[in-house]
Amino acid sequence: MLIDHFPVLGLRVRTPRLELRYPAPDELAALADLAVEGIHDPDTMPFGNPWTELPPDQLARRVVQRHWKTLSELRPDSWALNLAVFLDGVPVGVQEVEADDFAIQRQVHSESWLGLRHQGQGIGTEMRAAMLHLAFAGLGADEAVSVGYVHNHASLAVSRKLGYAENGIGRGVSRGKLALEQRFRLSREAWQEHRSVEATIEGLEPCLSLLGAGEE
Structure with missing residues (x-):
């Protein structure tokens, strides 16, 4: 079966x-x-690569290709889990967790997007919390890092709510112009102190060696 070769296909992280x-x-x-319906206000750009501005057919294809690409390139020294987020069985966005x-x-470190019509309901915070549970409780991570443009207030608010500490300002590019990054x-320790979302993990054990997490 395919899952025997790609055990991540059986990985599940659940919150309430x-x-x-x-x-x-x-x-x-x-x-x-x-994604074609919209992910963010068109007046702002939360991503360094402005893929959400592609024509609809190319944008949709990019979502599919990103999924296939990350799955095909999984290896212990470099991986990205491009996990879909489901609410009541319906896909509402993507939560990615990556490591080298x-x-x-x-x-x-992580990236994510949430369909515009599903925003403002606390889903962004809950899906990041689920990812952190996978990283810390499941994989044994020591730390998680995140970067967001200073104008991306929603993303920064999620980080602060979950206990992330500010770790300097960087310089990036957004739509061809300088954009400061937080x-x-x-x-x-901070994750344990601030965790407020219960989560469970299923199907992790067969994935550990593929993710370089087989040994402490």
């Missing part, structure tokens, strides 16, 4: 409202359609 997992083909198509040389660094760091 959400489930994070790899989508089936029809669910991936629904995610692509959701995880066995050595024990650090993860860097954050979350230690294991």
Whole structure:
């Protein structure tokens, strides 16, 4: 079976409202359609790569290709789990968690997007909390880092709510112009202190060696 070669296909992270997992083909198509509907206010750009400004057909294809690309390139020293976020069985966004040389660094970073019509309901915070549970409780991470443009107030608010500490200002580019970035760091101790979302993990054990997390 395919899951024998890609055990991450059986990975599940659940919170009271959400489930994070790899989508089936029809669910991936629904995610692509959701992205076309809109992810953010067109007057702002939260991503360094402005992929949300692609024409609708290319934007949808990009969502699908990102999913396939990260899955095909999984290896212990460099990986990204591109997990779909489901609310009541319906895909509402994507929560990605990434790491390089995880066995050595024990650090993860993350990216995410949420369909515009699902925003303002606390889903963004809950899906990041689910990702952090996977990273710290599941994989044994020592820290998580995050970066957001200073104008991306929603993302910064999620980081602060979950206990991330500000970790300096960086310089990035957004739509061809300078954009300052707020860097954050979350230690294991701060995660434990601020965690408020219950989460469970299923299907992790077969994935550990693939993610460089087989040994402490």
